[in-house]
Amino acid sequence: MNRFDAIVVGGGHNGLTSAAFLARAGLRVVVLERNPYIGGATVSRELHPGWVYSNCSYVCSLLRPEIYRSLELGRHGLQIVPYGGGVTFTRDGDVLGGYVDKEVRRREIARYSARDADAYLRYGRDVMRQCRLVRSLLMRTPPDPTSWRPRDLREMLHVGREFARLGEAGIYDTIRFYTMSIADYLGEYFESDVVKANFAGSGIIGTALGVQSPGTAYVLLHHYMGDVDGQAGAWGFARGGMGAVSRALAAAVQAHGGEVRSDAPVARIRTRAGRVVGVALENGDELDAPVVLSALDPKRTFLGLFDAGDLDPRLVKRARDFKIRGSSGKLNIALDGLPSFPALGPKHPLLAGDMHFLDSLERFERAYDDWKRGTWSQDPYLDLLMPTMTDPTMAPPGKHFMSVFVQYVPHRLAGREWTDADRDAFRRTVFAQISRYSPDFEKLVVHAEVRTPQELEAEVGLTEGNIFHGELTFDQLLFNRPFPGFAQYRGPFRGMYLCGSGTHPGGGVMAAPGANAAREVLRDLRRGSTVPEGWSDD
Amino acid sequence: MRPPREHYREVVRRTPFHSRTTRANELNLWHRWRDYTVADAYFDVTLEYTALRNACAVFDISPMTKHRIEGPDALSFLNRLVTRDVARIGPGRVGYCVWCDDGGQVIDDGTLFHLQPGSYRLCSQERQLDWLTRSALGFNVSIREETEEVAALALQGPTSCTVLRALGLDGIETLAPFAMRTYALAGAELLVSRTGYTGDLGYELWTAPAQAEALWDRLFQAGEAYGIRPMGTHALEMARIEAGYIQAGVDFLPADRAVRVDRTRSPFELDLGWLVDFSKPNFTGRRALLDEQRRGSRYRLVRLDVEGNKPAKDAYVYDDRRNVIGAVTSALWSPMAKSSIALASVRMPWGRPTDELWAEIYYQKELKWNRLNARCRVVKGAFYEPARRRLTPPPAW
Structure with a gap:
């Protein structure tokens, strides 16, 4: 029984999403995952007894609600729980609290600058304008701007119409927005350095660029364009860890008769006479199907699943040049109790929020300088959360799980591989940063998983450890994602498709690439689409 | 600190x-x-x-936003900010004002108190520190919010x-x-x-x-x-609609809060053209408002006397051929005017005194919903305006 209508290579959230929509259309589908567990970077594992980690991705906002609803992920066990606010700690022992209540948040910003507190509304309005534009494109296939096919023209017209709705000034703003640095963008609204630092993190997360680098304003948007139940920009936890997302997606695949196989590493995609015929597993087994989707990133797909001789040299070169630099690491920590943060005090509501420790743009830029020199930031940007403040399922009662995203961390250290000693030194740097604001934190650590880009690549398959399957810069977005000519999810062979975050609209546990790819497959098979249309914002 | x-x-x-x-x-x-x-x-x-x-x-109006504007350039700054001539608001006087963005769209309305020569208090619905501060570049003024004081x-x-x-x-x-x-x-x-x-x-x-x-x-x-x-606020709301006053966020969307750029209104479109003085020195939005005068406005704020006794809350407004031409923004049964009154924003050219307009009203009695189309008459000015409002000295009661 190794004949299928479609094979999906890679059991992350996008591969599973594609499979679920194809299975729903009646196709015989199998998802092949190389690890003994599914989920890719959307995964929860118990590495220390009693504690469930969100090992890679750790919060959820971008997951398209159209997909959530259409695949009945709620019925399959997924629950997104919004969490409360965020905080930036300052070196002088104070905090800037991002309180959930908007008036409290305003008063808090006003402690640093009364003007900035008011400017925050203008900032929110302008970011929301950009969100509305980009949201209207998420559940659509990017048009090919060089094509005269009616469908491409129609889609170009859609993009043009959405663009025009911004008004004359809005169009100029948009073009500037997509090419600006987050530092310059924030400078147009805020005067306080702490306030700017508080918002700057979203512009560089997962990106090998600094706050002064052009293009980082868009990265911020990428983190704002989601919502939790209509609360724009809100983030939440998947109850039970991010693995709950992939578990629900896998259940949706199975509910429609699809199959999900783990421990099934694919060696290569088999082709014959310009079309795909199936895959070969590393153990030598062959599976046949006229349709193969790769959820792997573009580099692994084209340079890993094919022989160079199968592909045009131009494509090989493009795949090699694809920008997918690793820039972040992750620590997952089991804690024996709740660490104290004296600047907040006990029982503070923001203990349930995301915590940040860089209070100036200068420190952000210095952190990036370290990465450029080939080492991890000595004063790193952390996105630290304790999901157990919100989700009771992830640790024993009274104990806590701490998820620490670390920016910047290079894939290789000044050209060489990471050693165990390096990894430990990296862990110590992160611990020291946390301990500066939480003196009793280190005493409470019972287990820590340390993940550098090297582990992210080796275990999850993220090339160079890049969490977005390729950087979210303007040259790699929309009809240029992953590269010109391949942005409509179709590969260089008939029946071959890309469905991972390396395609439009990119990473962040959105599931939109997987859904969009499934729609293209069904279109080529002349079957009715099972993929929902995007929802209007109006 | x-x-x-x-x-x-x-x-x-x-x-x-x-x-x-x-x-x-x-x-x-x-x-x-x-x-x-x-x-x-x-x-x-x-x-x-x-x-x-x-x-x-x-x-209790304490929560109303208040800004203090002082300094040698206070007058010239305010005159650039608002559409009416601030030079005519002498010390000890108050002026109702409206201010716009560069596109001539209303940011907010409010009252400007000329406390002492060169010292003003601006009272408004929305906070304005960001806009005031940005507008003050090049002016020697100090601006601070004094709501709490x-x-x-x-x-x-x-x-x-x-x-x-x-x-x-x-x-x-x-x-x-x-x-x-x-x-x-x-x-x-x-x-x-x-x-x-x-x-x-x-x-x-x-x-x-x-x-x-x-x-x-x-x-x-x-x-x-x-x-x-x-x-309380409910009684005040009744009075302000009877007076025909508009409210930011209800009858118009403050221009600097609008995500959708076509949702804003100019002073002319809010029946506040009388506050726009083109003969005074340059002010923000002047060029756009001159253009609008030439080209015509997109909308008109109308005060409607609605047939029958059902408040036309949230009603669509139709022309005589059943085309939607606007919507009611505020409405109530007026105890003083003894009529159902409404403020509405309609597309131009509708809203002329002779136009036949209709409001589609949904209301329920004992859980049963009813729909009715009520004829509306466009009226000028306030729905209720007692003479005592303007008399000095006013009558004793």
Whole structure:
């Protein structure tokens, strides 16, 4: 029984999403995952007894609600729980609290600058304008701007119409927005350095660029364009860890008769006479199907699943040049109790929020300088959360799980591989940063998983450890994602498709690439689409 | 030194009158006016409204946004900011103003108090510090928000002047509409302006937060023989619609909050063209508003007298061929006009006095929903405007 209508290579959230929509259309589908567990970077594992980690991705906002609803992920066990606010700690022992209540948040910003507190509304309005534009494109296939096919023209017209709705000034703003640095963008609204630092993190997360680098304003948007139940920009936890997302997606695949196989590493995609015929597993087994989707990133797909001789040299070169630099690491920590943060005090509501420790743009830029020199930031940007403040399922009662995203961390250290000693030194740097604001934190650590880009690549398959399957810069977005000519999810062979975050609209546990790819497959098979249309914002 | 960080523990603040408004709030009905909690109603909306039109009523306006604008360039700055000629608002006078963005779209409306030569207070619905500060580039002015530093009450209604005389404010009857005067009350300074949001005879009383409770107590003592009652937001809302006044966020969307760029309105489109003075020096939005005058406006704010007795809340407005041409933004049954009244925004050219307009009204009686199409008549000016509002001295009651 190794004949299928479609094979999906890679059991992350996008591969599973594609499979679920194809299975729903009646196709015989199998998802092949190389690890003994599914989920890719959307995964929860118990590495220390009693504690469930969100090992890679750790919060959820971008997951398209159209997909959530259409695949009945709620019925399959997924629950997104919004969490409360965020905080930036300052070196002088104070905090800037991002309180959930908007008036409290305003008063808090006003402690640093009364003007900035008011400017925050203008900032929110302008970011929301950009969100509305980009949201209207998420559940659509990017048009090919060089094509005269009616469908491409129609889609170009859609993009043009959405663009025009911004008004004359809005169009100029948009073009500037997509090419600006987050530092310059924030400078147009805020005067306080702490306030700017508080918002700057979203512009560089997962990106090998600094706050002064052009293009980082868009990265911020990428983190704002989601919502939790209509609360724009809100983030939440998947109850039970991010693995709950992939578990629900896998259940949706199975509910429609699809199959999900783990421990099934694919060696290569088999082709014959310009079309795909199936895959070969590393153990030598062959599976046949006229349709193969790769959820792997573009580099692994084209340079890993094919022989160079199968592909045009131009494509090989493009795949090699694809920008997918690793820039972040992750620590997952089991804690024996709740660490104290004296600047907040006990029982503070923001203990349930995301915590940040860089209070100036200068420190952000210095952190990036370290990465450029080939080492991890000595004063790193952390996105630290304790999901157990919100989700009771992830640790024993009274104990806590701490998820620490670390920016910047290079894939290789000044050209060489990471050693165990390096990894430990990296862990110590992160611990020291946390301990500066939480003196009793280190005493409470019972287990820590340390993940550098090297582990992210080796275990999850993220090339160079890049969490977005390729950087979210303007040259790699929309009809240029992953590269010109391949942005409509179709590969260089008939029946071959890309469905991972390396395609439009990119990473962040959105599931939109997987859904969009499934729609293209069904279109080529002349079957009715099972993929929902995007929802209007109006 | 930054202000203390513990402010988060009091999510919603109390106004300086809170101890008194709490005692008066027999219904325990509150809502949130941005930072502060204020009374929806104290004992009965209808009776509070009746007190306003029949005797006098007190409304706590402390949460209203207030900015202080001072400095050598205060006048030239304000004249660039707002559409009317600020030079004509002399010291001791108050002016109703509207200000626009570069595109001539209304950011907010409010009252400008010329406190002393070169010192102004701007009262508005929305916070304006960002816009004011950005507009002040190149001007020698200081701007700061002083909302928390001022406690204020509105005293409105036919007996309000008499109550203030009983309070000991000698000569208050000579205070003309949109004028203000400073008094000493029990050793503290009290600023009284003849302003309000009810379209009636009325005053607004401004003092330091520390004097708030004493002011409330004295005022109610002085007013006891003249029917003074506290009034909540619901009663005030009735009065302001009867007066035909618009409200930011209800009848128009502040231009600097609009995510959708086509949702904003110009002063002409809000029937505030009388506030636009093209003969004064340059002001923000001037070029766009001149263009609009030439090309014509997109919308018109109309005041509608709606047939029948059902409030036209949230109703679509149709022309005589059943095309949707706009929507009602505020509506109610007016006890004084004895008619169903509404403010609506309609597309041009509709809204002319002769146009036949219709409102589609949904209402329910005992859980059964009904729909009716009510004919609307376009009316000019306020739905209710008593003569006492403009008389100086005003009648005793």
